[in-house]
Every structure is written in structure tokens, then in C-alpha cells.
Amino acid sequence: MRDANPQTIYLKDYSVPEYLIHEVDLNFDLGEEHTVVVARLTLQRNPQSQSPNQELTLMGEDLNLLGVELDGTALHAQQYVQTDTSLTIHQAPQDGIFVLKIENSINPKANTAFEGLYQSSTMLCTQCEAEGFRKITYFLDRPDVMSRFKTTLVADKDKYPVLLSNGNKVEQGELAGNRHWVSWEDPFAKPCYLFALVAGQLECIEDRFVTMSGREISLQIYVEAHDVDKCDHAMQSLKNAMRWDEEVYGREYDLDLYMIVAVGHFNMGAMENKGLNIFNTKFVLARPDTATDSDYEHIEGVIGHEYFHNWSGNRVTCRDWFQLSLKEGFTVFRDQQFSGDRASKAVKRIEDVNMLRARQFAEDAGPLAHPIRPEAYIEINNFYTLTVYEKGAEVVRMLHTLLGGEGFRKGCDLYFQRHDGQAVTCDDFVSAMEDANGRDLTQFRRWYSQAGTPQLNVEQHYDAESGQLELTLRQHCPDTPGQTDKPPLHIPVKIGLLNSRGQVELIKLDGRPPVEETVLELTEAEQSFALSGLAEQPTVSWLRGFSAPVIVKMQRSLEELAFLLSYDSDTFNRWEASQQLAGQVIADLIADIQQGRELTLNPVIVEAYTKLLEQQWDDLSYFSLLLALPDESYLASQMDVIDVDAIHQAREFVKKSLAERLQAHFLRLYRENHREESGQFDAGAIGRRRIKNTCLHYLSTLETGDSQSLSLRQFEGAANMTDQMASLSAIVNSRHPAKQACLEQFYRQWQDEDLVIDKWFALQASSHWPGTFAKVQQLLQHSAFDMKNPNRVRSLVGAFSQANPVHFHARDGSGYHFLADQVIALDKLNPQVASRMVTALTQWRRYDDERQQLMKAVLQRIIDTEAISTDVFETASKSLA
Structure with missing residues (x-):
């Protein structure tokens, strides 16, 4: 049960640990319902601690304590105190090194929160960040206590033939009763949140990497047998990351072995445990027919992220x-x-x-x-x-x-x-x-x-006589909970200039040599910069490459945005011009909808898109982004009071109107780039798929026989998941007569591939088509839905609440009540995932009064639920504060 007054932890209260743990010797006798853990901790009073406390308090949760020994002598009950969250040793030694031995048992199968040691399918695995290690054994579970770990795993050979932990394998052997053991030793001191253990029936894919100093590293990826054919991309991504970190940062891997394990039940994306990374299967497994281009890119990025943590996080x-x-x-x-x-x-x-x-x-x-x-x-x-x-x-x-x-x-x-x-x-x-x-x-x-997103107000004054352009920037950061009257930040603002012909204009600032772009360092609340030697007033390309996480406030006409879209040499700002251009057109249409006026498409956007479509592009992936309209969440962020229905209607009107006017262009581009290819993961193939599928989504809004047959032919003939999902999405989000048949066919084809079925759930949950909420309720009862699986929950409940604003924010509040029901049910199984679901309600103040009251009511209902977790309580209560 949640504490009625949960404790708040403050940064200002930090103090060094009272004790240090130099060595940790762990022994696990593994079983899915009964695992016995014996921990031998070599401790010492921290000489830097000023605390007068002579007790040693270790953290521990959901543990069955079996015994405690201090320097080989068993402690009796009067010498320690055990609570639901700790084990306190009275009169702990204050001088010298001492050894504390703790024996406890845990039940991995009952651990549905997936923190500590838990069961996923037939394997046992761990997740210790942030505070999961205390659910394995009693410990000083904080990141500034760094220890050297030796781990011995003992288990049944048939159930758990593979036994893995951090570092290097140092010993192994056989035991009576068809059991075996393996010992692992990590030579590098680490906090306990980086501890890892995996035991199960796993297959290993192995490769080698030679470091820049000539050392050979063994690379191993462990998966369940049916996933062996989906690991090649992950392995190549790992080798790419290792080489890149050497070349760009000079960082070489430090152990002789690097292991990755793919786990089906995981709260996060992946975990950088030293030498033994544990990954959500979503970020390891890929085959062209089961994974999209986006999946391939995310896998490479997450593999890289966890590998890079070896230095920026572990060492x-x-x-x-x-x-x-x-x-x-x-x-x-x-x-x-x-x-x-x-x-x-x-x-x-x-x-x-x-x-x-x-x-x-x-x-x-x-x-x-x-x-x-x-x-x-x-x-x-x-x-x-x-x-x-x-x-x-x-x-x-x-x-x-x-x-x-x-x-x-x-x-x-x-x-x-x-x-x-x-x-x-x-x-x-x-x-x-x-x-x-x-x-x-x-x-x-x-x-x-400092919290909050700073806003930059920009003013420009050009003096034709002197040829000088004065740029004035004002920064302001809005109030956030607990923070008002914020002092100015140090903000790098990268700029470029374009003349009236769209050519780069050199920047002359403070007598420095002329440059094509420069960084203005804004350090005051208001600051001016004078650019000289300009024969005419240039167009300023602001915040190039998005050089700071700020909101730029300035007025630009549609014509000026179209000019930047055509000529800006900064690729980010050229895309930004396309987003602002479309965003302003949609904003005007939202106002028309709210005032009951007839909708007409501004010809400026048609002309701008026509120019884009008539150009030749080398980077087709970039081209597809230039043609993509701003998504509804971004459009919502631009409104003082979010009108989800008007946003959706206006955006769909623009999309369909562009498709009608530019149909020939979209059809030509689609046909030029459509190939029934098996899914090569290279820039050219990815670009072709992206641009043709962008065109397909525009064309599908027309709902003609030709457009419907186009999407159906691609669905039926797709040789890769990118094309199959793109065509299915076009079908599901239109009035296509074969919609239900295609969904059923897709499910039958991929029902044995969990990650593909996640896509099937998410696609239906995020559809803007009428009847989606009823479909989501129906899918909640589907035999393939499992509330205990975080990926499945995210694919249905998460996709509906966070990626389907027009249905989640239905005026009758049905979406809000649905989410509250799921959060309360999920909280009993996995508080961490439940808490993340609540975030769909946190922006309630941005909506109209009617929706505000509905969201507030369900947040209060969540808070008032008996025994709600601290995870969910904190998110919901802060949302209402």
C-alpha cells in the first residue's frame, strides 16, 4: 500500500554514503518461483562521511530474509531491524574492513513490475536501474557506491543452459541432479544499478571486433531460438558503433567480451549493464519482412546508445x-x-x-x-x-x-x-x-x-544608408512549477543571410572576417547585434540547425516562408520553413472552422509544394520530410486553447486539397520510386520507400478507385514491412472497402511475430477514422493482448492515448475514462509503465473548460484509488497541483 505521505527526496540533502562496499560476491540458486541469493559484501566505514550514525542501513524490498552474518558470526534478531524497505545493522564496525553475509529468497515469477530479478517468457533476467537491485538483495542501492562484483549462477541445465552476468566468465562446472554453475567477474568497479543476470534457453550469434589498439573482442547476441535470423543488423550496428566511438571520441572498449540479450518483457528500450546489455526485443530483432526502415534506424541508434554508455555512464x-x-x-x-x-x-x-x-x-x-x-x-x-x-x-x-x-x-x-x-x-x-x-x-x-522552454523575440532594423542590419533578441522563460523570475540563459543562436536572389550573403560582425554563418551568443535579457556591409536588406535564417531548444517568436509572411523553403542553404531551416508555411495555412483554416466560414486552400502552399515537386532531389528521405505536413501534436502546441477537432479537420482538408491539385505530381513520383524490393537498408532504397509512401498517403485521401487499388496492390505485393505497413496505414485511415479484410490478413500472416502484432495494434489504436474507440475497446479483449507485456500495452493503450488526439479527446470524455481504467488496472501489475500512461492527461489546462473538468475528474479518481503506487500518485498529483 502507498504511504499516505510519500517521502520527497531533495538534491540539497545529498550527503556521501556512510559506508562503502568494496567487493560484492553474489551466489544465485536460480528458480522461477524460488531463487536464493547469498551476498557477501566487503564493507568499510566511509572516511569522508561526517555522520555520527553508527548503524548500517541497507535498502531492500520484497525480500524474504533467511539469515545475516557479520564477519562469520550469525546475528540474532536483536542485532538488526528489518522493515519493508530496509535492513539496519546495529553497531556496525566503525574501523577497518568487515564482511556482511546476507541470505534471502525472491520469487521472479511473481515480479510483474519487471524491476530486480523477474521472469520473461522462459528466461530469468534483471533490470536494476534505477533502484531495482534492492529487490534482489539488501544493498546500498545508490549510484555513488561503486563495487567490484563477482557473480556465481547455479541452475538446472535443461531449464537454464545459458547463465550470464557482467564482465568475463572465469569458472564453470557441473553439479549433481542435472545442475551446473558459472562464475563471472567484472574487473571494473560499478554501481549496483549496472548489475545484470540472464538465465535461459537462448541461442547465441557471435562475431569479432578488433579495436584500434589491436585487441580482439568477442561480440555475442543472445535470443530465443525462433529469433536467430533477426540479429544480423543488430550485430553490424554494434560493430559500427564501436568503430565510430574510437574514431570520433577515441574511446576503446575495455573488456574481452560484449554481450547483448533480447528480452520480450522490458519496461525500457535497453539497459547498458557493464558488458551485458539487456534489450527490449524491439531494439534488436529485425528482418526486412518484419521490421520497417524506422525500426532498422532505431535499432542502430539504441545499440549505439547503450554501447556509448560504456564510457559516458559506466566508466x-x-x-x-x-x-x-x-x-x-x-x-x-x-x-x-x-x-x-x-x-x-x-x-x-x-x-x-x-x-x-x-x-x-x-x-x-x-x-x-x-x-x-x-x-x-x-x-x-x-x-x-x-x-x-x-x-x-x-x-x-x-x-x-x-x-x-x-x-x-x-x-x-x-x-x-x-x-x-x-x-x-x-x-x-x-x-x-x-x-x-x-x-x-x-x-x-x-x-x-532552470525548467521551461525559453522564448526568443526577434526584431530586425535595416538602415539602407549605412548598409547595416541591427538584430535585437529578447529572451524570456515562462514560469514553471516552483520557478519564477528566471535569470537570462546563455543561448547560442546560429544565423545565416540570404539576398533577394536566394544567394548566401556574407556576415560581417564586429570587424571579424566575413563568414557564411555565425553564432550569436545571447547572454542578456535583451541584446543587439549589428551586421554591416549589406547592399540590401537580407532575409535572416534564424536558429540554424536548431542551435538551441527555444521557441522563436517573429512574424513571417507566407511569401517569406516560401522564399526560405526554396532557397535556404540550411537543411533544417528549409524544412522549418515548410512546417511554418503549412502551419500558418492550417491555423487560418482552424479560425475559419471555428467561425463557421467556408474552407479554401491558400494558393501560396500549392505553389510552394509544386516547386518542390518539380525539382530533382538526391536525398529523397529529406525530400519526403519537406512534403510532410506538421503533425497534430505540433499544431496543438501552437494554440493557446487546443481545439483537437478543428486541428484534425483543417489538417485533413489541406492534405486532401494538395492531393487533388497535385495528384499528377504525386502519382508520377510514386511510380518512379515504387519497386517491389525485399528491403535493402541503404540510403537510396530507404529514400525511395519514404518518398513513394508519402505520395501514397496523399493519394489515399482522394478515396477514388484508382487510389484505393494503388494502396491495395502495394499491400498485397509488399516484399518488406515498410511498404506493407505504409499501405495498410493508408487503407486503415481511409474509406477503403478492403480495410477489415486487410487487417485480418495481416494478423493471420504475422500472428507468431510479437513485434509485428504490436504494429497491428498500434495502427488500429491511432487511426483517426470513425469507430476507432470501439475498436480499441474490442482489441483490449483480443487473445493477443496481454496487460503484463509493456510493449503490448504501449502499442494499444499508449498509441490510443498519445497518438490519437481526435479520438482520445472525444468531447464525451470516453477516452479519459478508458485511460483511467487501464492505468488503475495496470498499476497493480507494473507501476512504472502505468505512470507513463498518465502523462496523456497532464496537459489538461491546455483544453476547453469542458474537457478540463473531465480530465481533472479522472486524475482525481486515479489519485483516490486505494493502494495506488507512488509512481502513479506522483505523476497524477503533480498534474493536478
């Missing part, structure tokens, strides 16, 4: 959980760099910013807004957020922009050199950047402690 880890962005923001930035280098930098940057603005900006603008280094939390699992990860990555990217690539690399080298083997803070990271480059980044540090 140098975070001192406390408030510093989570130290490892996650930095590593997200590294995986974004990697993915951009592997494919299209332009496309990768646009995809990252699109997600950031649609989702993280909403988090910043709502009741759950927090800095990338939070000041307080009730449940740490709730701070694995877009702010900590994605905005944290943008803060690291700004350092890269301010210092330049060479300066940033110098700062990283110093950071790793100084802090290898340590648990440190975000300030330590910034200090390394400062010291390596001789820069004062005191003001920049405010990004770590």
Missing part, C-alpha cells in the same frame, strides 16, 4: 539520480551524432527536433516541467523523461556549438581522464569543458537548473 557514472542527464543527455547526443553520420544528418536532426518540440516542449509547458537536473522527486522512475534525455542532449549540443567540434572533444577527453572510475555531477562535466577550452561557462550552467 564515469552519476553521483546521484538528480545527475541522470549527466549520462543520458550526453549519451543521447552521442547516439544522435552517430546516427547522423551513419545516414542523413539533415533527416536525423529534423526527426530529433520534431519529437522534441512535439513532446518535450509540451512537458516543459505543463505541470510536470522540471530542469534537466531536477531538485526533488518522490519516485525516481518518473524522471526518466524527455527533459532529462532529449533536452539534456540539446544542452550538450549547445556546448558543442559554443566550443566547436575540436574544443568539445578536448573537453570530453579531459572529462574522461579526470573522472574515470568515479561517480560525478553535471557540474564536473561542464568544468571539464571550461578548463579544456579556457571558457567561463558559469551562466551556461543555468540550463541544468
Whole structure:
């Protein structure tokens, strides 16, 4: 049962651990319903601790304590105190080294929260970040306690032929009764959140990698037998990441073995446990007929992310959980760099910013807004957020922009050199950047402690007589919970200039040599910059490459946006012009809908899109993004009061109107790029699929016999999952006569492939077509739906509540009541996943009064539910605060 007054943890209260654990010797006697854990901990009083407390308190939850020994002597009940969350040893030794032996048992099969040791299918596996290790044995479960681990696993040979843990395999043997054992030893000290264990009936795919110093590393991916043919891409992605980290950051892998295990039941995407990464199957398994191009790209990105953590997270880890962005923001930035280098930098940057603005900006603008280094939390699992990860990555990217690539690399080298083997803070990271480059980044540090998305107001004044353009920038960050009157931030604003012919105009600033683009360092609340030597007033290309996570406030005409869409040399800003152009057209139509006026399409957007369609493009993936309309969540973020129905109607009107006027262009482009190919994962093939499927979705809005036959032919003839899913999506989101037949055919074809069936659920749950809510309720009872499987929950409940605004926000509140029902039911099984489902309700203040009252009521209902978890309570209560 939840504590009526759950404890809030504050950054300001941090103190060093009272004890250190130098060595950990773990012995597991594994069983799915009864596992016995024997932990031998070699401890010492921390000489840096100033606490007068002479007790040793270890964290522990859901453990059955069997016995405790101190230096070989069994302790009796009066010498320790056991509670639901801790084990306290009275009069613990204050001098010298001592050994504490703890024996306890756990039930992995009953662990539906998937924290600690749990069962997934027929295997046993662990998830210890953030505080799961305390569900395995009693421990100082905090990241600044770093220990060397030796782990011995004992199990039945038939049930668990594969026994894995961190580090290197050092011993193994046979036991009576068809049992065996394996010992693993990790030579590097690590916090317990990086501990991992896997036992099961698994097949291994193996390869080799030779490091830059000539060492040979064994690479192993473990999966269930039926997934062996879906690992090639993951293995190649791992080798690509290892080589890239050596070339770009000079980081070489440090063990002789690197292992990945794919697990079907997992709360997260993956986990960087030292030497033994545990992955959600979604981010390992891929075959062209079962995985889309997007799946392939995400797999490479997540494989890279977890590998890069070996240095930015494992070798140098975070001192406390408030510093989570130290490892996650930095590593997200590294995986974004990697993915951009592997494919299209332009496309990768646009995809990252699109997600950031649609989702993280909403988090910043709502009741759950927090800095990338939070000041307080009730449940740490709730701070694995877009702010900590994605905005944290943008803060690291700004350092890269301010210092330049060479300066940033110098700062990283110093950071790793100084802090290898340590648990440190975000300030330590910034200090390394400062010291390596001789820069004062005191003001920049405010990004770590200040919540909210800054707004930049931009003004321009051109003096024809002097040929000078004065740029005035004003920054303001709106109030967020607990933070008002915020001081100015240090914001890098990258700009370029275009003359009236669309050519690059050189920038002359402060007597510096002329350049094609420059970074304006905004440090004041209001600041002006004078650009000289201009024969005419140029068009300014603002915030190139999205050089800072801010909202730029300025008025641009549709004609000016069309000009930038045609000529801007910055690939991000060219796409941004397309989004703003379409966004303004849609916004005008929303106003028409609200006023009951007849809808007509502004010809400016037709002309702009016609020009795009008549050009030749080398990067077809980028071209497809230029043609894509802003999604409904982004459009909603631009409104003071969100009108979900008007947004959907206006966007669909623009999409269908463009399809009608540009039908010949879309059809030509589709036919030029349509090939029944098996799914090669290269830039050319990916680009062809993206552009032809963009055209298909436009054409499907026409709902003519020709467009319907086009999508049906592609569905029936698709030789890869990208084309099959794109055509099925076009069918499901239109009045296609074969809709139900295609859905049934798809299910029959892929019913044995869990990840594909996740797509089937998500596609139906996110459909904007009438009747979707009834379909979602029906799917909840489908034999393939499993509330215990996080991937399946996300594919149905998550897709409906977070990717289907027009139906989730139905005026009768049915979507809200549905979500509350699922959250309450899910909370009994998996509080962590349940809490993440609640976030669909956190923006209730952005809607009309009627919807506000409905959302508030279901949030209150969730809070008032008896025995609701602290995970869900914190998210729901903060949403209402």
C-alpha cells in the first residue's frame, strides 16, 4: 500500500554514503518461483562521511530474509531491524574492513513490475536501474557506491543452459541432479544499478571486433531460438558503433567480451549493464519482412546508445539520480551524432527536433516541467523523461556549438581522464569543458537548473544608408512549477543571410572576417547585434540547425516562408520553413472552422509544394520530410486553447486539397520510386520507400478507385514491412472497402511475430477514422493482448492515448475514462509503465473548460484509488497541483 505521505527526496540533502562496499560476491540458486541469493559484501566505514550514525542501513524490498552474518558470526534478531524497505545493522564496525553475509529468497515469477530479478517468457533476467537491485538483495542501492562484483549462477541445465552476468566468465562446472554453475567477474568497479543476470534457453550469434589498439573482442547476441535470423543488423550496428566511438571520441572498449540479450518483457528500450546489455526485443530483432526502415534506424541508434554508455555512464557514472542527464543527455547526443553520420544528418536532426518540440516542449509547458537536473522527486522512475534525455542532449549540443567540434572533444577527453572510475555531477562535466577550452561557462550552467522552454523575440532594423542590419533578441522563460523570475540563459543562436536572389550573403560582425554563418551568443535579457556591409536588406535564417531548444517568436509572411523553403542553404531551416508555411495555412483554416466560414486552400502552399515537386532531389528521405505536413501534436502546441477537432479537420482538408491539385505530381513520383524490393537498408532504397509512401498517403485521401487499388496492390505485393505497413496505414485511415479484410490478413500472416502484432495494434489504436474507440475497446479483449507485456500495452493503450488526439479527446470524455481504467488496472501489475500512461492527461489546462473538468475528474479518481503506487500518485498529483 502507498504511504499516505510519500517521502520527497531533495538534491540539497545529498550527503556521501556512510559506508562503502568494496567487493560484492553474489551466489544465485536460480528458480522461477524460488531463487536464493547469498551476498557477501566487503564493507568499510566511509572516511569522508561526517555522520555520527553508527548503524548500517541497507535498502531492500520484497525480500524474504533467511539469515545475516557479520564477519562469520550469525546475528540474532536483536542485532538488526528489518522493515519493508530496509535492513539496519546495529553497531556496525566503525574501523577497518568487515564482511556482511546476507541470505534471502525472491520469487521472479511473481515480479510483474519487471524491476530486480523477474521472469520473461522462459528466461530469468534483471533490470536494476534505477533502484531495482534492492529487490534482489539488501544493498546500498545508490549510484555513488561503486563495487567490484563477482557473480556465481547455479541452475538446472535443461531449464537454464545459458547463465550470464557482467564482465568475463572465469569458472564453470557441473553439479549433481542435472545442475551446473558459472562464475563471472567484472574487473571494473560499478554501481549496483549496472548489475545484470540472464538465465535461459537462448541461442547465441557471435562475431569479432578488433579495436584500434589491436585487441580482439568477442561480440555475442543472445535470443530465443525462433529469433536467430533477426540479429544480423543488430550485430553490424554494434560493430559500427564501436568503430565510430574510437574514431570520433577515441574511446576503446575495455573488456574481452560484449554481450547483448533480447528480452520480450522490458519496461525500457535497453539497459547498458557493464558488458551485458539487456534489450527490449524491439531494439534488436529485425528482418526486412518484419521490421520497417524506422525500426532498422532505431535499432542502430539504441545499440549505439547503450554501447556509448560504456564510457559516458559506466566508466564515469552519476553521483546521484538528480545527475541522470549527466549520462543520458550526453549519451543521447552521442547516439544522435552517430546516427547522423551513419545516414542523413539533415533527416536525423529534423526527426530529433520534431519529437522534441512535439513532446518535450509540451512537458516543459505543463505541470510536470522540471530542469534537466531536477531538485526533488518522490519516485525516481518518473524522471526518466524527455527533459532529462532529449533536452539534456540539446544542452550538450549547445556546448558543442559554443566550443566547436575540436574544443568539445578536448573537453570530453579531459572529462574522461579526470573522472574515470568515479561517480560525478553535471557540474564536473561542464568544468571539464571550461578548463579544456579556457571558457567561463558559469551562466551556461543555468540550463541544468532552470525548467521551461525559453522564448526568443526577434526584431530586425535595416538602415539602407549605412548598409547595416541591427538584430535585437529578447529572451524570456515562462514560469514553471516552483520557478519564477528566471535569470537570462546563455543561448547560442546560429544565423545565416540570404539576398533577394536566394544567394548566401556574407556576415560581417564586429570587424571579424566575413563568414557564411555565425553564432550569436545571447547572454542578456535583451541584446543587439549589428551586421554591416549589406547592399540590401537580407532575409535572416534564424536558429540554424536548431542551435538551441527555444521557441522563436517573429512574424513571417507566407511569401517569406516560401522564399526560405526554396532557397535556404540550411537543411533544417528549409524544412522549418515548410512546417511554418503549412502551419500558418492550417491555423487560418482552424479560425475559419471555428467561425463557421467556408474552407479554401491558400494558393501560396500549392505553389510552394509544386516547386518542390518539380525539382530533382538526391536525398529523397529529406525530400519526403519537406512534403510532410506538421503533425497534430505540433499544431496543438501552437494554440493557446487546443481545439483537437478543428486541428484534425483543417489538417485533413489541406492534405486532401494538395492531393487533388497535385495528384499528377504525386502519382508520377510514386511510380518512379515504387519497386517491389525485399528491403535493402541503404540510403537510396530507404529514400525511395519514404518518398513513394508519402505520395501514397496523399493519394489515399482522394478515396477514388484508382487510389484505393494503388494502396491495395502495394499491400498485397509488399516484399518488406515498410511498404506493407505504409499501405495498410493508408487503407486503415481511409474509406477503403478492403480495410477489415486487410487487417485480418495481416494478423493471420504475422500472428507468431510479437513485434509485428504490436504494429497491428498500434495502427488500429491511432487511426483517426470513425469507430476507432470501439475498436480499441474490442482489441483490449483480443487473445493477443496481454496487460503484463509493456510493449503490448504501449502499442494499444499508449498509441490510443498519445497518438490519437481526435479520438482520445472525444468531447464525451470516453477516452479519459478508458485511460483511467487501464492505468488503475495496470498499476497493480507494473507501476512504472502505468505512470507513463498518465502523462496523456497532464496537459489538461491546455483544453476547453469542458474537457478540463473531465480530465481533472479522472486524475482525481486515479489519485483516490486505494493502494495506488507512488509512481502513479506522483505523476497524477503533480498534474493536478
